[in-house]
Amino acid sequence: MRLLVVEDDPRAAKQLVADLEELGHEAVVAADGRAALAIATDGRFEAVLLDIMLPYVDGVEVAKLLRDRDIDVPIIMLTALADLEQRLIGLDAGADDYLVKPAAPAEIDARLRAIVRRAARTxxxxxxxxxxxxxxxxxxRATRAGRLLVLPKLEFQVLCELVRNANSIVTRQMFYQNVWKYDFEPTTNIIESYIRHLRLHLNQPGERDPIATIRGVGYMITDRTDTGGD
Structure with missing residues (x-):
């Protein structure tokens, strides 16, 4: 995946690029908002990793300007601030996802692949x-084999999150952030409860369960026959 990394800290940028390259990605670095706008406009990138605190033009404004120019490249915002208001401002500006630094390379990789799949599938x-x-x-509206599924709002959103990331794991954290808009993991088994009810709506007698449980990690919806449901 060809990525644009927008980070003004040279040390952090170098480490992030090294981590991404180890995961098989190609990365180009922009050190400030003005450079990011010029490079993102002229270059071909599959996604942008965008820091919020940048010289000249901050990350929120960069995201907004890219969207105003009809550049629909997926954007993940990276920031040291775990502030909910800042996250919502970034998402409202056009970002697709949000991670608090320091983020593990594997999680960045998973989020990148998820938003690129989402853009391609939708x-x-x-x-x-x-x-x-x-x-x-x-x-x-949701159907299975042409049969209308009457789903409550949150069950529908859980199904959408699974289908966007079909054949890939949707982690518990992804559900909390993308469906419930939480920055933390509740102590209740809320996801398990919604998955259980969703399965009741999806599966009729004789039908395979398309939702696999990846124990300790999350869930995956698949078109294969060898799912690992509960």
Whole structure:
């Protein structure tokens, strides 16, 4: 994956590039907001890792300007601030995801692949598919094998998150951030409860369970037959 890393700290940028290259990515560095805008506009990148605190033009403004210029490259914002208001400002400006530094390279890699898959799978009509399951985010409609699934709002959003990342693990943290908008992990088994109810809506007698439980990590929806449901 060809990435644009926007980071004004040379040491942090060098380490991040090394981590990304070890994971098989190619990275180009911009050290300030003005450079990021010029490079992102002229170059071809599959995603942008964008620090918020930048010289000249901050990361929030960079994201906003890129979206104003109809540049729809996926953006993950990186910041040392774990402030919810700052996260929401960044997302409102056009960022697709948000990570607090220092973030583990494996988590950055997982988030990158998730948002790139999401951009590729979601058409203008909002339709996503995996196996015999179809989800239309625009019309708030889900079916399995042509059968309408009547889902409460949060169950529908959980299904959307799974289908966006079909055949890949959706971690508990991804659910909390993308569905519940939490920056922390609650002490309750909220995800397990929603997955259990979602399975009841998805599966009729004789149908395979398309949701695999990846114990201790999260869940995965798959079009394969060898799922590892509960």
């Amino acid at each position: 058409s203008d009509s909002g339709i996503m598919r995996v196996g015999d399951i179809e989800v239309n985010e625009v019309k708030y």
